[in-house]
Every structure is written in structure tokens, then in C-alpha cells.
Amino acid sequence: MQTTLATTRTTGRPASHKGTRLNDSCKYILLMILVILFISPFAWLMVTALKTTSELAAFPIHFLPVQAQWxxxxxxxxxxxxxxxxxxxxxxxxxxxxxxxxxxxxxxxxxxxxxxxxxxxxxxxxxxxxxxxxxxxxxxxxxxxxxxxxxxxxxxxxxxxxxxxxxxxxxxxxxxxxxxxxxxxxxxxxxxxxxxxxxxxxxxxxxxxxxxxxxxxxxxxxxxxxxxxxxxxxxxxxxxxxxxxxxxxxxxxxxxxxxxxxxxxxxxxxxxxxxxxxxxxxxxxxxxxxxx
Structure with missing residues (x-):
């Protein structure tokens, strides 16, 4: 109790708020990772659609096309x-x-x-x-x-x-x-x-x-x-x-x-x-x- 009060006097907010913010940050990071994983197949499909046939057969593979082929x-x-x-x-x-x-x-x-x-x-x-x-x-x-x-x-x-x-x-x-x-x-x-x-x-x-x-x-x-x-x-x-x-x-x-x-x-x-x-x-x- 004394530690919590001391933290409150020093920072102006309860110590539990820091833990809540940390948990929220971890959740947002996890969500961003999941979003990237879910979007990446469609992104790869879109990039493939903008490449030429020779670029698809080239090695090493380049993620982005040299020039978008609309x-x-x-x-x-x-x-x-x-x-x-x-x-x-x-x-x-x-x-x-x-x-x-x-x-x-x-x-x-x-x-x-x-x-x-x-x-x-x-x-x-x-x-x-x-x-x-x-x-x-x-x-x-x-x-x-x-x-x-x-x-x-x-x-x-x-x-x-x-x-x-x-x-x-x-x-x-x-x-x-x-x-x-x-x-x-x-x-x-x-x-x-x-x-x-x-x-x-x-x-x-x-x-x-x-x-x-x-x-x-x-x-x-x-x-x-x-x-x-x-x-x-x-x-x-x-x-x-x-x-x-x-x-x-x-x-x-x-x-x-x-x-x-x-x-x-x-x-x-x-x-x-x-x-x-x-x-x-x-x-x-x-x-x-x-x-x-």
C-alpha cells in the first residue's frame, strides 16, 4: 500500500496504469503482427499481378516489380x-x-x-x-x-x-x-x-x-x-x-x-x-x- 501511494505521489497516477498500458501495447503489437500475416498473401498476389513474365522467372526474386504492369x-x-x-x-x-x-x-x-x-x-x-x-x-x-x-x-x-x-x-x-x-x-x-x-x-x-x-x-x-x-x-x-x-x-x-x-x-x-x-x-x- 505504501509502495503504491509512493508511486502515485511520484508519477501522479496509480502503478496499475503502467501495467495496463504495457498490456495494451503488447496487444496492439500482436494485432499488427496478425494483420501483416493475414494481408501478406494478398500483397504478394498484388505484386505478382504487377510483374512481367521475365521478372517472375528471374533469380534472385525481387519483391517489388521494376515497373508496374497495369x-x-x-x-x-x-x-x-x-x-x-x-x-x-x-x-x-x-x-x-x-x-x-x-x-x-x-x-x-x-x-x-x-x-x-x-x-x-x-x-x-x-x-x-x-x-x-x-x-x-x-x-x-x-x-x-x-x-x-x-x-x-x-x-x-x-x-x-x-x-x-x-x-x-x-x-x-x-x-x-x-x-x-x-x-x-x-x-x-x-x-x-x-x-x-x-x-x-x-x-x-x-x-x-x-x-x-x-x-x-x-x-x-x-x-x-x-x-x-x-x-x-x-x-x-x-x-x-x-x-x-x-x-x-x-x-x-x-x-x-x-x-x-x-x-x-x-x-x-x-x-x-x-x-x-x-x-x-x-x-x-x-x-x-x-x-x-
Whole structure:
């Protein structure tokens, strides 16, 4: 106590403030290191997009280009029909994200608010499917859709969207479980059925989770390569597949700098989408874990 008072008289502030400042400084340094680690891949991609082919093959490697080749971005947009393939990716991503968000919300509402025999068992079965790697289901799914004549169409993404997502259903279930039961009881007293309770009471309250679900599901399809490569032809395929097969020199070798330039443009929609919805996205992730 005497040491603390002496320190307070000498410095004019409690000794604990120094420890707090030191802790804050360590946290900021750690955060800066993490930011650098997270940004460095995109920075390397951007630098690669601004180099010439000879600079990429040179040794020793120079991080910065001698002269920025902004024409690489023009070539990335013109070597393939970039706008058409981007439109295909946008259509598929939008269809899937809207459908799977809605159906996952329905499933989550059922598990959170409805009562029925075997509900807990069904919920455990649904969660257990998260442990199954998606790559294992690609070939059986391809065979199924081939027999139905749905290959080279967008119907698989529609059906996947209607089938909901176990992870997103879990998020909605957690969020809906945290809503006070008094709201549901008041709606029932007013004569509302469960459909109206879901649509007019619960959904307007769940915008943070809806935003998180839209971002997740949109990004899943936008960044997918394997499924469009198997299910779609070259004319109807997505941007990720078109870039991997379109940026080639006359000898069939990949143009790394052009591919990097196309990839920079490719990630901008997702980055912009997350930037404008990040607050709702974070709130959706946080509030979905309030109640088990």
C-alpha cells in the first residue's frame, strides 16, 4: 500500500496504469503482427499481378516489380470473357445463398421452437453431417444428377439451396433459441400460426444471422472450383474454372501474372460484400452462440 501511494505521489497516477498500458501495447503489437500475416498473401498476389513474365522467372526474386504492369489487369479482363463468367458465378452464388439462407432459417426455427418426438436425435444427425468432407459426396452427387439429366444446368445449385446447410441451420437454431419465449406466446395469443411467427416475428429479429449466412453461402459458391468444373460445360462454367483454363500462353503454359491479376479482381466482390456487412456478420456469429 505504501509502495503504491509512493508511486502515485511520484508519477501522479496509480502503478496499475503502467501495467495496463504495457498490456495494451503488447496487444496492439500482436494485432499488427496478425494483420501483416493475414494481408501478406494478398500483397504478394498484388505484386505478382504487377510483374512481367521475365521478372517472375528471374533469380534472385525481387519483391517489388521494376515497373508496374497495369496492363496485366486489362489482359486478365480480355483474354477470357471475364464479364460473362463473372455473371455465371454471381447468378449461381446469389441463387444458392438466398435459397440456403431461407431454408436453413426454417430448419433452425423448427429445431429451436417446435416440439416433436426425436427432435434431439435428428439434430445430432444433422450436426454429424458436418464431419463428412464435402469432397466425398461429389462423385455420388454427380452420378445422381447425371441420371436425372441435370448436368450442365444450374439446377444442382437450386436443389442444394433448397436442401439447406447444416452449419447455417445450427447458427439459426442457436439464435432462435435465445429469443424470449414471451414473444412467441404473445403471437400465439394473437392468433398467429408458426409460419407467421417465423416470418413476421423471428426473421425480422435475425438480420445479423441472415447477413452472416448470406456471406458464408455466397462465398462457398463464389470460391468453389471443383463442383463447377465437374457439373458445368466450359460455356456455362464459373469464373474460377475459366481463369484456370483461360490464362495460357501459345505453348499452353500458365501466365502466372495474368492469373494473379484476374484473381485480384476475382476477390474484390467478396471483399466488398464483407466490408459493408462486417458489423452484421460479426454480430450474427457472436449472438448465435448465446444459448445452447
Amino acid at each position: 496492363d496485366n489487369f486489362v489482359q486478365a479482363l480480355t483474354m477470357i470473357n471475364y464479364a460473362a463468367y463473372a455473371a455465371n458465378s454471381l447468378i449461381l452464388s446469389s441463387i444458392y445463398s438466398v435459397l440456403t439462407t431461407f431454408t436453413s432459417a426454417l430448419v433452425g426455427f423448427g429445431f429451436a421452437r417446435l416440439k416433436g418426438k426425436g427432435k434431439r436425435t435428428l439434430f445430432i444427425i444433422m450436426l454429424s453431417t458436418l464431419m463428412l468432407p464435402q469432397i466425398l459426396t461429389v462423385i455420388p452427387t454427380y452420378v445422381l444428377f447425371a441420371r436425372l439429366g441435370l448436368i450442365d444446368t444450374y439446377w444442382p445449385w437450386v436443389l442444394w439451396g433448397l436442401g439447406s446447410s447444416p452449419y447455417l441451420a445450427f447458427l439459426f437454431r442457436q439464435f432462435f433459441s435465445s429469443i424470449p419465449s414471451e414473444l412467441e406466446e404473445a403471437a400465439i395469443l394473437d392468433g398467429c400460426g408458426y409460419w407467421r411467427i417465423f416470418w413476421q416475428v423471428f426473421m425480422p429479429l435475425s438480420w445479423p444471422v441472415i447477413a452472416a449466412a448470406l456471406i458464408f453461402s455466397f462465398n462457398w459458391v463464389w470460391g468453389d472450383y471443383i463442383t463447377p468444373a465437374l457439373f458445368l460445360s466450359q460455356d456455362n462454367t464459373t469464373l474460377s474454372v475459366a481463369m484456370s483454363a483461360g490464362y495460357l500462353d501459345p505453348h499452353g503454359n500458365g501466365l502466372i501474372n495474368i492469373m494473379a491479376a484476374g484473381s485480384v479482381i476475382y476477390v474484390l466482390p467478396v471483399a466488398a460484400f464483407f466490408f459493408f456487412a462486417q458489423r452484421a456478420f460479426v454480430r450474427g456469429i457472436v449472438t448465435s452462440g448465446l444459448k445452447g
